[in-house]
Amino acid sequence: MSEEPKLAPTVGIIANPVSARDIRRVIANATSLQITDRANIVLRVLACLKASGIERVVMMPDNGGIRHHVRRGVERSRNLGEHEFPDLSYLDMTVTGTVDDTVRAADLMRQQGIAAIVVLGGDGTHRAVVSRSGDIPIAGISTGTNNAFPEHREPTITGLAVGLAVTGRVPEAVAYAPNKKLVVRINDQAAEIALVDVALVTERVVGARALWKPETFRELFVTFAEPEVIGMSAIAGLLEPVKRSEPGGLHVLLAPTEEAALTLNVPIAPGYMRPIGIARWQRLSAGKAHGPQITSGSIALDGERELSFSERDRVSVMLEENAFRTVNVAAVMDYAARHGLMRQAGQKERKRQVS
Amino acid sequence: MSKNPFPLDKQGLLEAYRTMRTIREFEERVHNEFAKGDIPGFVHLYAGEEASGTGIMMHLNDRDRIASTHRGHGHCIAKGVDVKEMMGEIYGKAMGSCRGKGGSMHIADLSKGMMGANGILGAGAPLACGAALAAKFRGDGGVGISFVGDGASNQGMFLESLNLAAVWNLPAIFVVENNGYAESTSREYAVAVDSYVDRAAGFGLPGVTVDGTDFFAVYEAAGEIIKRAREGGGPALLECKMIRFFGHFEGDQQTYRGKGEVEHIRANQDCIKLFADKVLDAGVIKRPELEAIDKEIVKLIDEAVITAKAAPLPTAKDLMTDVYVTY
Numbered sequence A: 001m002s003e004e005p006k007l008a009p010t011v012g013i014i015a016n017p018v019s020a021r022d023i024r025r026v027i028a029n030a031t032s033l034q035i036t037d038r039a040n041i042v043l044r045v046l047a048c049l050k051a052s053g054i055e056r057v058v059m060m061p062d063n064g065g066i067r068h069h070v071r072r073g074v075e076r077s078r079n080l081g082e083h084e085f086p087d088l089s090y091l092d093m094t095v096t097g098t099v100d101d102t103v104r105a106a107d108l109m110r111q112q113g114i115a116a117i118v119v120l121g122g123d124g125t126h127r128a129v130v131s132r133s134g135d136i137p138i139a140g141i142s143t144g145t146n147n148a149f150p151e152h153r154e155p156t157i158t159g160l161a162v163g164l165a166v167t168g169r170v171p172e173a174v175a176y177a178p179n180k181k182l183v184v185r186i187n188d189q190a191a192e193i194a195l196v197d198v199a200l201v202t203e204r205v206v207g208a209r210a211l212w213k214p215e216t217f218r219e220l221f222v223t224f225a226e227p228e229v230i231g232m233s234a235i236a237g238l239l240e241p242v243k244r245s246e247p248g249g250l251h252v253l254l255a256p257t258e259e260a261a262l263t264l265n266v267p268i269a270p271g272y273m274r275p276i277g278i279a280r281w282q283r284l285s286a287g288k289a290h291g292p293q294i295t296s297g298s299i300a301l302d303g304e305r306e307l308s309f310s311e312r313d314r315v316s317v318m319l320e321e322n323a324f325r326t327v328n329v330a331a332v333m334d335y336a337a338r339h340g341l342m343r344q345a346g347q348k349e350r351k352r353q354v355s
Numbered sequence B: 001m002s003k004n005p006f007p008l009d010k011q012g013l014l015e016a017y018r019t020m021r022t023i024r025e026f027e028e029r030v031h032n033e034f035a036k037g038d039i040p041g042f043v044h045l046y047a048g049e050e051a052s053g054t055g056i057m058m059h060l061n062d063r064d065r066i067a068s069t070h071r072g073h074g075h076c077i078a079k080g081v082d083v084k085e086m087m088g089e090i091y092g093k094a095m096g097s098c099r100g101k102g103g104s105m106h107i108a109d110l111s112k113g114m115m116g117a118n119g120i121l122g123a124g125a126p127l128a129c130g131a132a133l134a135a136k137f138r139g140d141g142g143v144g145i146s147f148v149g150d151g152a153s154n155q156g157m158f159l160e161s162l163n164l165a166a167v168w169n170l171p172a173i174f175v176v177e178n179n180g181y182a183e184s185t186s187r188e189y190a191v192a193v194d195s196y197v198d199r200a201a202g203f204g205l206p207g208v209t210v211d212g213t214d215f216f217a218v219y220e221a222a223g224e225i226i227k228r229a230r231e232g233g234g235p236a237l238l239e240c241k242m243i244r245f246f247g248h249f250e251g252d253q254q255t256y257r258g259k260g261e262v263e264h265i266r267a268n269q270d271c272i273k274l275f276a277d278k279v280l281d282a283g284v285i286k287r288p289e290l291e292a293i294d295k296e297i298v299k300l301i302d303e304a305v306i307t308a309k310a311a312p313l314p315t316a317k318d319l320m321t322d323v324y325v326t327y
């Protein structure tokens, strides 16, 4: 039997059509990125993947409109001879219009040995991808509300960096960065994860999901804490910054402002500054399970209430290091510049070589 | 007893349950009675969609006005219209909410702030703007709410109303009840803009999408939106993603629906079951308390049907009454 030729890398794209749609549009003037804008981001990423040598891209199908706009965009470009795109196909899966689609798509992409997944969404979308993507590196593009996890930059560059990374032109040690995550367990149920923060609040219902009532906040665990993000992790970020790249996280005990040792002004949603009562805080080290201080309430993963628990439940939260990989876009682009990866011989030089 | 973790006290939770169960029982019963051929005209049933109307209406009082759709029974019940008079109206009897001259698609009760079901798609939206304008002039903190289906949201009237509400900063709220179908046409095919939040943004209104099968998601989001509108925060759009249990109208063969679709949603996405599971699980309400309500409702709807069937029709003498109004 002849040896299989090594397959050229395929890149996956998971674009969530329903991120940035919750109540924070009303209470906090949060952004509501239009579907056509999301589709245009996909088109920009596709063009740059092609430019960096990617021939095949597979996408999550959706019924929120992104797929239709992308199809029209590709068709128009082909008619006009404007941009070149990789071959685009869609995963063969039933679309439910819920987060299950993202989870299923990440599962399929892992099974198909995709080289990297580009994710369009907020923190929740990225969490759903990472819950199934295993060792596949992901590259985040923020189209959600708080977006503490995906870095903020023009998606063109994200697409370019992913292409350069997965085609092997940038060494792995430079191209990919390890990340931390939080693992939440309730009784013997399957573990849930968070990429940025786990917040425990007194409200028992998941309800409208978003968090915007500080009087209900009781406890916070974060994987990293940046002072220039918004959302729950901003509380930790403004107390004691912790980098994505350093070991450990932060654990903060919160209290109603009248009972708190300290009050901190924090942007807990876009343009939404609130005083947050802090009881105390400590560094969070990896591998140690923590039980919550409150006996019933709900658990918000990356800013959205997802799980509720009562006195009868056993809950634990644990930080894990080296949990998954991301494409280190800044490092890839820096490497590309320093090593001349985007350079080509000029016309003059080419003519000289021919003659 | 465990502490109540919900945004409503026990009485409020029981009231929500009672409203949703009343709508469900009413609709299931109309479904059965319609099959017997006793009910004139068309009926469109709200079964499966109860959490939306109920979660919104629990924030309203009689001074707040709503404009409903062709699928209006649930909105009427949640807004407090008398159930027996509604049933009488559906049977076309003189005892009905509109003296038997409106039928299912025209049930109205202004004393409850219910401006009417509406057979014309999208026509509720300008009415809600009018109610909201009146409330703004009076300065009484009232709101006007228009319900509209995913299909009807393509009507010009609806879009013009979004514009008007934004320009005049009206306390108007547009609830898009997105059940995925307009008759047999899928939303995906027929709505060019892909998200109602995008559509609202196009008119300068904030928009929010919630899971319309989750009572608490609707209740919480609607609460914020209505509170803001009352205090001068202006109009907003709320999309409730939901599920229709029955066909578009009674008699619809539903050949456009996937095999097993309805069975699956009845088993897994029944908003009333989901609500009951939550409140029972939290230990705030005990099962016998819900069962007692179920029993009362069955009795109420049974009486409503018996009364409606036995009631007299309007007579020829009534032909010209309640038809034209002089102001």
Ligand SMILES: Cc1ncc(C[n+]2csc(CCOP(=O)(O)OP(=O)(O)O)c2C)c(N)n1
Binding pocket: B044, B070, B071, B119, B120, B121, B148, B149, B150, B151, B152, B153, B179, B181, B182, B183, B248
């Ligand atoms: C102006 C107008 N056009 C067409 C119709 C016929 N019609 C009645 S209901 C319906 C579909 C409505 O779909 P949707 O708005 O999604 O509401 P749903 O029935 O799903 O609750 C149509 C086309 C009508 N009643 N009024």
Ligand SMILES: [Mg+2]
Binding pocket: B149, B150, B151, B177, B178, B179, B180, B181, B182, B183
């Ligand atoms: Mg519909």
